[in-house]
Amino acid sequence: MMAMNTLTPQSTQLSLSQWFSRNLSAVIAVAGAQRETQRDALAPRPLSAVKIQQQTGIARSTLRALKSPVHGSDANPDLSTIERLAEALGVPPAFLLMRPQDWALLASAIDNSGDYLAAAHKLEAEDRLQAVNPVEKVLRECKVHPDQRPSLLGASPEVARANARDEWRRRACLKLDALMLREISKSGPRKWLAAIAGAWVSQTTPHDPSSSEQ
Structure with missing residues (x-):
């Protein structure tokens, strides 16, 4: 990381x-x-x-x-x-x-939040940022979630890994929603927090969540 x-x-x-x-x-x-x-x-x-x-x-x-x-x-x-x-x-x-690693991860998420902030702006304009699970909506708007599946492979390790990554991100989004956005309704802070949370989830998603304890 x-x-x-x-x-x-x-x-x-x-x-x-x-x-x-x-x-x-x-x-x-x-x-x-x-x-x-x-x-x-x-x-x-x-x-x-x-x-x-x-x-x-x-x-x-x-x-x-x-x-x-x-x-x-x-x-x-x-x-x-x-x-x-x-x-x-x-x-x-x-x-x-x-901890220093927490500050470093937060700084990295903020530094990489530009596209996610643009997505949050768009969601707000469409009156979708106040809906359930805004962080996942930001990731979907940025097309980083869900993972693209390899074509014509059917059931395979690659598909299983993509499914595991999607589930990991889904749960991570819900947890950050609960921690960061639950009590925030004002549009300005909510957009920034959704963008930072989206960048955080994206950059911390394991390559293969099924290979480690989650």
Whole structure:
């Protein structure tokens, strides 16, 4: 996958919990306010543990454990803790859980979303973007779904693989619909999200879904 080629092997081996700790530490390190007397006005400053405790109610000892877990253990915050930290830091909660491979895949989907956005515009003009499963409709409009079947082959491994890819994309579209578009009705964001989701599904479709666990 192209988006993954830019990552170091180490970055793909860390657990989600380890990435949460790294993300939390990285954001805290630059989230502090500038001092008027600071010599370098552009230099980032950390948000103090005292300030975080005041804003979130999270004890400094807990914050230390989340940022730097004891060797052999992982940070395991509950959703309420993640939400409070994200609010104090001014970032979406999901961003604290994003891994480099997630950012790379998202960037690649956005970069490749041009044709899918044009398809979403067309669907909206035809009043079809608000219908069920808009992401699959975008893929169909772009003619990347369903797979073309080899002619005159009948039942064959190629046809079976095409069927498996179609089913994988169908389910992926429904899942991204549920995650990304379920609560979004405004046309502008909905078009962009449908386009990004379509590009995401297209570029992540396995060559042979039947050969791996889905």
